[in-house]
Amino acid sequence: DGGITQSPKYLFRKEGQNVTLSCEQNLNHDAMYWYRQDPGQGLRLIYYSQIVNDFQKGDIAEGYSVSREKKESFPLTVTSAQKNPTAFYLCATKTRQIDQPQHFGDGTRLSIL
Amino acid sequence: GQNIDQPTEMTATEGAIVQINCTYQTSGFNGLFWYQQHAGEAPTFLSYNVLDGLEEKGRFSSFLSRSKGYSYLLLKELQMKDSASYLCAVRDGTNAGKSTFGDGTTLTVKP
Numbered sequence: 432d433g434g435i436t437q438s439p440k441y442l443f444r445k446e447g448q449n450v451t452l453s454c455e456q457n458l459n460h461d462a463m464y465w466y467r468q469d470p471g472q473g474l475r476l477i478y479y480s481q482i483v484n485d486f487q488k489g490d491i492a493e494g495y496s497v498s499r500e501k502k503e504s505f506p507l508t509v510t511s512a513q514k515n516p517t518a519f520y521l522c523a524t525k526t527r528q529i530d531q532p533q534h535f536g537d538g539t540r541l542s543i544l
Numbered sequence: 545g546q547n548i549d550q551p552t553e554m555t556a557t558e559g560a561i562v563q564i565n566c567t568y569q570t571s572g573f574n575g576l577f578w579y580q581q582h583a584g585e586a587p588t589f590l591s592y593n594v595l596d597g598l599e600e601k602g603r604f605s606s607f608l609s610r611s612k613g614y615s616y617l618l619l620k621e622l623q624m625k626d627s628a629s630y631l632c633a634v635r636d637g638t639n640a641g642k643s644t645f646g647d648g649t650t651l652t653v654k655p
Contacts (some may be wrong), residue, residue, distance in 0.1 A: 448631055458618070462641050471552075473645035474587070481641070521586060525641050530594065532577055533643065535586035 434458065437522050437536035443544045444509065444516055452507045452539045454522035463505035464523040464533065467491060474521060480505055509541065517542050546570045546644035550632050555650045556622055563618045564630050564649045572637025578606050578617045579631040581648065587631055590617065619651075627653045 438453045454463065462481050465473035494513025499505055500534040509510030509516045519540050523533040547569045556562040568576070575594040579587035593599055593608035593615060605618040617630055629650045633643040 464642075466645075469649070471650075473548075473647040474633075475645075476642060479642060499579075519584075527641075529574060530592055532579075532589035532592060533641075535588070537586050538573070538584075540584075 435522060435524055435534060436537035437466075437520075439539060440537070442539055442541045444541060445544050447511045449508055449510050450516075450541070452509070452520055452522075452541070453506045454507065454536060455503055456505075456522075456524045456536075457503060458524055458527050458534060459502070459540050460524035460534070461502070462525045462527070463499070464525070465495070465505070465507045466498065466521045466523065468519040468521060470540075477507065545635065548634060548644060548646035550630075550646040550649045552580075552647070553650045553652070555654060558622055558624060559653050560622050560629065561616050561618065562621050562622060562651065563630075564619070564651065566615045566617070566632035566646060568615070568632070568634050568646075569612070570634055570636065570644075573610065573631055574635040576606075576608055576615050577633040577635065577643060578604075581629045581631055583629070589593055589652050590630075607651050622653050624655070627651060638652055 435456045445449045455485045464479040465477040478497040480486035496508045522536040549567045568603040581587040591606035598607045603614040603620045608615045629648040631648045635643045
């Protein structure tokens with residue numbers, strides 16, 4: 432089955448710790464995105480990548496980093512510089528076709544210990 | 545930049561019709577999407593409008609007026625499973641395919 436796999440489903444971070452959220456896709460989509468969602472709010476764009484080895488900052492990139500070494504993978508690292516990391520993180524992919532929607536993974540819920 | 549407004553909450557009765565509005569102010573526009581999101585789950589695609597008018601898909605329809613910066617999602621014959629958050633997202637005018645999301649409208653369907 433084609434899809435987007437995010438792992439882990441739940442993640443806990445200690446003070447001063449970096450954590451990495453995984454996003455893998457087998458849809459052969461070029462573009463990949465990371466969003467953060469806080470309770471009662473919409474999705475805010477952290478980083479996006481349109482092609483392998485290239486990525487751009489979104490609206491709230493501070494305290495986060497990404498890499499895109501393979502088309503299938505777009506991991507997100509939440510660094511210790513992100514002082515309020517507790518949120519629901521969603522990874523999405525999209526084809527180049529302009530009228531096509533984004534497809535979302537099931538999300539990772541990150542909390543602070 | 546993009547600014548998108550939706551009502552925070554709505555309540556409707558099973559079997560009824562509900563209209564969820566979305567207004568936007570954008571520096572570029574390349575289409576508007578509606579997504580459904582059940583609590584704790586990923587958003588799923590409902591509809592896409594890029595030209596003015598009504599798009600109908602079964603019980604769901606979506607309308608767009610570009611000159612007014614306005615869209616609505618119409619849900620007919622409401623079912624209990626329609627209780628969810630509905631997100632309006634506007635795609636910007638670049639080639640990056642980025643969308644800005646509204647905060648979502650939480651719809652509660654009552655028996």
